[in-house]
Amino acid sequence: MTLPAIVTSARTLGYYTRLQEVTANNLANVASDAFKGDRITAQSLAGESAPTAVHTLDLRQGTLRDTTRPLDVGLSGEGFLVVRTPQGERFIRGGSLEVSRDGFLIDRHGDLLLGEDGPLHVAGQEVVFEADGTVLVDGARAGRLRFETVADPSLLRKEGEGRFAALAKTIGASGLQLRQRAIEDANVSPLLGTVDLIMIQRAYAANTEALRTMDGVLGTVTGDIGRV
Amino acid sequence: MNPGMRTSASGMIAQQKMVDVIANNLANVNTTGFKRSRAAFEDVLYETVQGPRSPNGEATINAMQIGHGVRLAAVTRIHGQGGPEMTGRPLDLAIEGEGFFQVETGDGTIAYTRDGSFTLSEAGQLLTQGGYALVPGIVIPPDATVVTIAGNGMVSVSVGRDAQTVELGRIELARFANPTGLLSAGGNLYTESSASGAPMTGLADEGGFGRVLQGALEASNVEVVQEMTDMIAAQRAYEINARAIRAAEDMMRSIDDLIR
Numbered sequence: 202m203t204l205p206a207i208v209t210s211a212r213t214l215g216y217y218t219r220l221q222e223v224t225a226n227n228l229a230n231v232a233s234d235a236f237k238g239d240r241i242t243a244q245s246l247a248g249e250s251a252p253t254a255v256h257t258l259d260l261r262q263g264t265l266r267d268t269t270r271p272l273d274v275g276l277s278g279e280g281f282l283v284v285r286t287p288q289g290e291r292f293i294r295g296g297s298l299e300v301s302r303d304g305f306l307i308d309r310h311g312d313l314l315l316g317e318d319g320p321l322h323v324a325g326q327e328v329v330f331e332a333d334g335t336v337l338v339d340g341a342r343a344g345r346l347r348f349e350t351v352a353d354p355s356l357l358r359k360e361g362e363g364r365f366a367a368l369a370k371t372i373g374a375s376g377l378q379l380r381q382r383a384i385e386d387a388n389v390s391p392l393l394g395t396v397d398l399i400m401i402q403r404a405y406a407a408n409t410e411a412l413r414t415m416d417g418v419l420g421t422v423t424g425d426i427g428r429v
Numbered sequence: 430m431n432p433g434m435r436t437s438a439s440g441m442i443a444q445q446k447m448v449d450v451i452a453n454n455l456a457n458v459n460t461t462g463f464k465r466s467r468a469a470f471e472d473v474l475y476e477t478v479q480g481p482r483s484p485n486g487e488a489t490i491n492a493m494q495i496g497h498g499v500r501l502a503a504v505t506r507i508h509g510q511g512g513p514e515m516t517g518r519p520l521d522l523a524i525e526g527e528g529f530f531q532v533e534t535g536d537g538t539i540a541y542t543r544d545g546s547f548t549l550s551e552a553g554q555l556l557t558q559g560g561y562a563l564v565p566g567i568v569i570p571p572d573a574t575v576v577t578i579a580g581n582g583m584v585s586v587s588v589g590r591d592a593q594t595v596e597l598g599r600i601e602l603a604r605f606a607n608p609t610g611l612l613s614a615g616g617n618l619y620t621e622s623s624a625s626g627a628p629m630t631g632l633a634d635e636g637g638f639g640r641v642l643q644g645a646l647e648a649s650n651v652e653v654v655q656e657m658t659d660m661i662a663a664q665r666a667y668e669i670n671a672r673a674i675r676a677a678e679d680m681m682r683s684i685d686d687l688i689r
Binding site: 217230234236239241257268270297299300301309355358359362384394399401402409 | 433434470473491497607625663677686
């Protein structure tokens, strides 16, 4: 025997637990380079009284921070750079790039960055990145980085290490700009995150209180009413 | 157990590491030729806790992914130029531009340094503060009076009563495809690693190698104001993650209170 309200409260608690986990992960990554936060919103579905958690990726722009390091690149606008990983091509939002010992441009996990004509050979004294992704080595054009995206953020899956996998066909990103000697900050607001935490904590407490009340009602029904 | 707690703990650990890196930068603010480091973080594994679904056959709800915190991705050394500090001492050398002095360590391997505060050995060899000889060796004769080191690394001395100028040789520098990949060996020395690539050697002021500046030392490239700002940010981020742990703890307690 259950009261529907008990089930609703319990499922609502589940929703707030998810929300807390996601908020905690956003706040843990407040200093991660080019991190994109996750957002959970409540959606009420027909026939269900408890909120359903809906996940969206928050792709808003993070602040570009100057670092002075020549191989640090940050992106401004919507889109990604492409790296070739053992699992296939993945998206990154720039970061601290390096040069492999054989002179190719790699990310910090050692995977090759892809230009329009494949990996970029950048062995030289000075590497210049132009806003449109053109890479110049000692003044000579070495190639142009691929700027890509997908039609909708829901077609991206985060893989950790600042990487995204595209679940659908990728398209060229227009309106994306690259900035050298800069890194994009995480797009998480510590202030809003903290406010969210307080809100979650209170809502959770309120729902446990509701659960306790329902339990009391059930106790009265089973314990007292039957007695003469 | 709320997994959010472990996530927040990883955030606290990350900020602790950030403070460690900043503390090391600040401690070396007056170290000759020191290059500051920057801690870079990245998100870790994501767990898909709920696949995409369409509850009533219409609108699809996205898959839900929950991340499990943060980790230190790299401590990147920023090889930016430090300002030259004029000392006036003839054997103090600063490199303006790319390149490292090559020195021979105790076990015969070559190490690399930007710290050009050289001294002379008994035999007249140029030695670093740590007592390692500059490679290729330049021996200053005992009767030399004035030592001049030009921008292109040419070491010349005045010898004898008539102050005759004798050229002894040029200082050779080493450069790397990826200087960030060099390993710090302590004592202002770096060693080659698989990430840095093999050294390319050449003469100073030629083919992209830096100029040698006599009578100056390269200061560290640490900027105290920037380090302090980073430290404040790290401290606040640490607190916020601690706050998230408290929130998770509080949620668990309210569930705990249900059962009496």
